[in-house]
Amino acid sequence: MDTAIARPELLLVADAVAREKSIDRDEVLEAMEQAIQKAGRAKYGHEKDIRATIDKKTGDVRLSRWTEIVETVENEETQMAANIAKRMFPEKGVGDFIVDPLPPIDFGRIAAQTAKQVIVQRVREYERKKQFDEFKDRVGEVINGVVKRTEYGNLMVEVGRAEALLRRDELIPRESFRNGDRVRAYIFDVREEVRGPQIFLSRTHPGFLAKLFAQEVPEIYDGIIEIKAVARDPGSRAKMAVISRDASIDPVGACVGMRGSRVQAVVQELQGEKIDIIPWSPNTATFVVNALAPAEVTKVVLDEEAGRCEVVVPDEQLSLAIGRRGQNVRLASQLTRWDIDILTEAEESERRQEEFRRRTGLFVEALDVDDVIAGLLVTEGFNTIEELAFTPVDELADIEGFDEAVAEELIRRAETHLLKRDTELNEKRIELGVSDDIGAMETFTPAMLVALGEKGVKSLDDLADLASDELIEIVGTEAMDEETANAVIMAARAHWFGDDEATADEAEDDAEGAASDDTEGAASGDAEGGEKEASHD
Numbered sequence: 001m002d003t004a005i006a007r008p009e010l011l012l013v014a015d016a017v018a019r020e021k022s023i024d025r026d027e028v029l030e031a032m033e034q035a036i037q038k039a040g041r042a043k044y045g046h047e048k049d050i051r052a053t054i055d056k057k058t059g060d061v062r063l064s065r066w067t068e069i070v071e072t073v074e075n076e077e078t079q080m081a082a083n084i085a086k087r088m089f090p091e092k093g094v095g096d097f098i099v100d101p102l103p104p105i106d107f108g109r110i111a112a113q114t115a116k117q118v119i120v121q122r123v124r125e126y127e128r129k130k131q132f133d134e135f136k137d138r139v140g141e142v143i144n145g146v147v148k149r150t151e152y153g154n155l156m157v158e159v160g161r162a163e164a165l166l167r168r169d170e171l172i173p174r175e176s177f178r179n180g181d182r183v184r185a186y187i188f189d190v191r192e193e194v195r196g197p198q199i200f201l202s203r204t205h206p207g208f209l210a211k212l213f214a215q216e217v218p219e220i221y222d223g224i225i226e227i228k229a230v231a232r233d234p235g236s237r238a239k240m241a242v243i244s245r246d247a248s249i250d251p252v253g254a255c256v257g258m259r260g261s262r263v264q265a266v267v268q269e270l271q272g273e274k275i276d277i278i279p280w281s282p283n284t285a286t287f288v289v290n291a292l293a294p295a296e297v298t299k300v301v302l303d304e305e306a307g308r309c310e311v312v313v314p315d316e317q318l319s320l321a322i323g324r325r326g327q328n329v330r331l332a333s334q335l336t337r338w339d340i341d342i343l344t345e346a347e348e349s350e351r352r353q354e355e356f357r358r359r360t361g362l363f364v365e366a367l368d369v370d371d372v373i374a375g376l377l378v379t380e381g382f383n384t385i386e387e388l389a390f391t392p393v394d395e396l397a398d399i400e401g402f403d404e405a406v407a408e409e410l411i412r413r414a415e416t417h418l419l420k421r422d423t424e425l426n427e428k429r430i431e432l433g434v435s436d437d438i439g440a441m442e443t444f445t446p447a448m449l450v451a452l453g454e455k456g457v458k459s460l461d462d463l464a465d466l467a468s469d470e471l472i473e474i475v476g477t478e479a480m481d482e483e484t485a486n487a488v489i490m491a492a493r494a495h496w497f498g499d500d501e502a503t504a505d506e507a508e509d510d511a512e513g514a515a516s517d518d519t520e521g522a523a524s525g526d527a528e529g530g531e532k533e534a535s536h537d
Contacts, residue, residue: 010032010059010061011029011056013028013032014032027123029054029056031123031126033053034122036052036054036061036063037050037051037063040052044065045077048065048078049067049068049077050063050066051064051065061104062101063102064099064101064102065102066078066097066098066100067079067098067100068080068095068096068097069081069082069085069092069094070082070094070095071094080098128197131161131162131197132190132192132197135162135187135197136197138187138190139187139188139189140207140211141186141187141211142184142208142215143159143184143185143186143201144159144182144183145157145164145183145184145185145201146182146183147178147179147180147181147182148179149179150177150178152168153168154168155167155177155183157183157185162197162199164185164187164201165199165201166183166185166201166203167200169204170202170203170204170205172204172234173234173235174271175235175271183203184203185202185203186202186207186211187200187201188202188205188207203234203270206231206238207230209230209232209238209266209270210227210240212265212270213227213255213262213266214227216257216265216266217254217255217257217262219244219249219254220242220255223245224244224245224249225242225243225245225249225254225255226242226244227240227242228243228280229335229336230335231331231334233327234270235270235271235272235273236274236327237273237274237276237327237328237331238270238273238274238275238331239275239278239331239332239335240276241278241279241280241290241291241335242255242277242278242279242280251277251279252277252278263275263277276293276331278290278293284302284309285300285302285309287336288300288340289311291332291335291336292313292328292329292332295313295321295328296313296314296317297311297312297313298312298345299311302338306339307338307339308338308339308341309338309339309340309341310341310348311340311341311342312343312344312348313342313344313345314344314345315344315346318344321342322342329342356375359374359378359382359383360374360375360378361374362374362385363378363382363385363388366417367417369410373410376399376400376401376402377410380399385414385417385418388410388411389414389415393408393411394407421446422446425446425447425449425450426439426446428450428453429450429453432454432458433453433458434450434452434453434458435458435459435460437459437460438457438458438463438492441491443480444475444488445479448479452474460495461492463488464489464492466489467489469482469485471485471488471489
């Protein structure tokens with residue numbers, strides 16, 4: 001028996017809604033089917049599996065009840081036992097459905113209202129999904145929109161059929177927009193939330209400046225010139241590093257344009273924000289020098305491990321290098337991703353002299369030599385007594401003014417000083433009560449053992465109770481890393497788990513191995529890098 005009811009007007013409505021909301025016609029028909037299905041369940045029972053279908057060509061509406069054939073019935077409203085279904089429908093098996101056509105329902109006022117709400121809700125969900133799918137891949141684009149309304153300083157911007165949010169803190173300072181104003185902004189995030197897709201715009205994002213230049217400079221759009229980094233103080237100043245893949249094209253000149261036409265177009269959009277365009281360089285020192293323009297730089301000292309660099313500038317260039325309220329050095333630091341410390345030539349000279357005096361005094365006191373010999377040792381790069389004690393005699397004798405006899409005497413005095421110092425430290429360690437068990441661990445130097453004793457770490461149990469960061473704080477971050485600290489603590493805890501000396505020895509060997517690796521790594525780092533210097537005239 002055919003229970004279909006012809007409703008061709010449903011197809012006309014679906015077509016109209018699809019055109020108005022710019023969503024697929026099939027999705028609108030699916031929403032209508034769910035609305036009719038909900039009305040059917042309200043009439044025949046919400047527990048039953050009632051389904052509705054609309055013929056996409058004729059508009060015929062069919063309503064039916066679906067019952068699943070199962071071995072064990074858990075819900076009598078939607079399931080039927082296989083042994084019963086076998087007698088009634090021999091051709092069907094477990095997992096099949098028995099479909100019973102139902103007579104069409106007559107929509108009353110309540111049912112029609114419910115159906116309308118379902119259709120509106122589903123259409124809204126499809127519309128939101130379409131908006132999210134449209135904008136999720138457009139993050140990083142610059143888009144034009146119209147200010148629709150203002151909410152607590154935040155702008156709701158109409159972008160096509162969607163609505164985007166331009167927060168107050170994403171606006172350039174001192175700029176204002178009124179309802180109906182056109183605004184250009186950068187899409188920096190798109191999120192799918194319960195109330196629909198949220199599109200977030202920004203006019204302060206560094207990517208906004210880069211995209212504006214890509215629109216104004218054809219070479220950037222074509223990929224001949226690449227923007228490597230951007231740093232902004234929105235509305236005030238910005239720095240942009242560029243590089244050209246074609247040696248015949250000047251990247252800075254191309255971005256500036258004839259008589260500054262290209263850069264001025266971007267400046268006007270950014271409310272007069274001053275833009276420094278600098279050439280990018282793979283050489284860090286050169287890049288830092290360029291980033292600090294217009295200030296002149298005489299020398300750059302890099303500390304790669306700490307990610308810091310010291311920049312020396314002429315005395316009269318200090319204020320220019322720092323900039324108003326530190327703006328120039330702050331933007332340069334953001335652009336290069338290095339922490340930059342600015343020094344004048346006078347400050348740098350004074351600091352070097354102080355460091356030279358300190359090191360010279362160390363050798364004078366420890367070796368009982370005059371200032372001349374101590375100064376020669378410092379000039380040759382010796383920083384500690386340990387370095388001198390372990391230097392080969394022939395290498396030390398090669399220093400101008402030294403001979404083999406002087407070299408041997410200096411090394412002997414250095415070794416004597418170290419032996420005396422270690423003896424004093426060991427006596428202090430015993431006086432502090434640090435156990436011989438800890439003293440026997442080769443990972444620790446005598447100075448480390450004294451530091452442990454002063455902090456109350458006197459036995460293996462005291463050492464075992466420490467966390468790795470506590471141990472590192474006591475002995476110093478330069479003396480021990482986390483891996484070594486963990487190995488030492490595990491070696492100290494070995495006696496908690498029995499008298500298995502092999503286990504303890506193995507744990508201590510691990511600690512000593514880690515410490516040896518650290519020492520070799522540090523020595524290698526000092527030999528290879530340490531501090532690099534670059535001079536700039």
